[in-house]
Amino acid sequence: HGKRYAVIVNEFGEIGIDNDLVVGADEDVFEMNNGCVCCTVRGDLIRVVAGLMKRQRPGKPAFDAIIVETTGLADPGPVAQTFFVDEDVKAKTQLDSVTALVDAKHVMARLDDSKEAREQVAFADRIILNKTDLVTEAELVEVERRLRKLNPLAPITRAERANVPLDQVLGLGGFDLGRILDINPEFANPAHGEAGHVHDEHCDHDHHDHDHSHHDHDHGPTHGARGHAHEDDIKGISLSLERPMDGTKFTAWLDRLLGEQGQNILRAKGIIDVHGEDRRLVFQAVHMILEGDLQKPWGANERRWSRAVFIGRDLDEAALRAGFEACAA
Template identity: 45%
Template sequence: MALIPSTILTGFLGAGKTTLLNRILQEDHGLKIAVIENEFGQENIDNEILVQDSSEQIVEMNNGCICCTVRGDLIVALSALAKKREAGELHFDRIIIETTGLANPGPVAQTFFMDEEVGVHYMLDAVLTVVDARHAMTQLDEYEEAQRQVGFADKLLISKTDLVEPAQLDALKARLMRINPRAPISQVDFGRAPLAEVLDIRGFNLNDKLEIDPDFVKAEEEHGHDHDHEHVHTDACRHEHGDEHEHNHHHGHHSDDIAAFVFKSNRPFDPAKLDEFLASLVNVFGPRMLRYKGVLLMQGAERKVVFQGVHQMMGSDLGAKWGENEERGSKMVFIGKNLPKDVFVSGLEQCLV
């Protein structure tokens, strides 16, 4: 049986997660979606959708969607839903897990890789993060959880854009790209978003395309002309080169604990050296490494090697063959909390042939 696509919907308190979720559930899309509220507080789906005081944990809606509140173990809930589906007691096509506004999405994402039974039934499609345009700058300054939610995202959806000036929105987008250059950014107004922008993104799947915001990479390359090697990466260069708007410079004081950097090289890696170095990175810095992903050029290999990881869990696979006229090279992105970029860069350089 095909794996059940699963989406993690996260975002800080009041960002508009529930509004977006309600829109998705009420649309006439023909999909039967199971929603899990992975929470311990009071941030529930609206009363019209979820009967909060019901003794029945699972509530089926008119259009066939299912709502389930989980205040305990997510693994238990996922396993129970899968068993009911297999037994024909419940019918659903996919799952959306909505986290609380203060949740770290990392452990939720890890559930899909750490538990064997969950891995047999479910496939993590993407982590979606809703960002409140009006309050995000302050939240990112004050709450590490807000930074983590952005850092883990495969897709960022900015809400409440009607409440801010264009210059404020541009500054926010620049900051989000600095924290997570691999996540595309869209705007979602009053919960309205095309389903194609929230479902079947395949953001967590291994593939041979590493999607990093091209302006971010371009800015780093421009900044790198002052250096001897070809892959210098500074979080600040987004301010210096990545935006034409002067207002961006006024936000240079934002030094987020969670940030991203990119490593690029046209020289191939020595597989044994790289394996050993990546293992040591994960061993030492794993808890601080939120997301990392890359397309690698290996010595003697005719195929790309793709790798990605979440915290201490890392996996790799063979990708497509290198094209005859394709420029060969490695591109890696690391998103984490206070990662020592110089250690990563110098270590990776030593793994090159």
């Protein structure tokens, strides 16, 4: 495409996975391992964006655009707000648009049980309706009806494997501050959540249970009575193992896990060192839908280890860790 993009990835979980999955890409990927963007955006994100803006190519900026990829658990509002409340960022960047990537197979259930999912759809300038090959046309029509009810202004683009033309998501000039003010009247107020949102590197996050009660967040009425957008029962669990895995054992365990607990596993992804295999096994899952394949070979001097992150509701960390480690060769 001839463009140079910087990609900022926010990880949910203490072991970064996405940076290793971006194989052979020219883009620079920055991971912010806090998992709760709404708590860190004015600290980490501003510092990362400021660092990117200091880079230069002869006669022009180092990047044509900066893409911020939050997780499916993040409220896009504070991310967008960063580009308006920080004077340096505001002076040197222009927020182009917010895109929501929607899972056509599972979104209806998420919209029913997640205020955040509804806010993400309502916040978007563009909705990419992905995995359309996994549902019927009638189901797609119903999903689109529901999405349009939440957001009548955002165009909906159907996609498989998130494959869409770049001009459908980049360079839209579609960000409309007025619409976001309608969604959250406190959006453009720099004092909104100030005490709870301006964290520095000394902020103590517990990544296993994601308990933020010690921050005394005050989000105001638009964030609901619970006081924080993330449900207490949703957490990210990071697993790692230095020994090679038995590929058959691991596949059987993962299949069984998703079959039994897939309804509660929102996302899972990992990179596995399979015994006797020169290539790494890369997998990702959404609920009970699992995708995995052998990918890039391990380097001669590269550290070979297995790591995985599971994000979901009511997950038993001890049981997950025991099952994962039992797959060792």
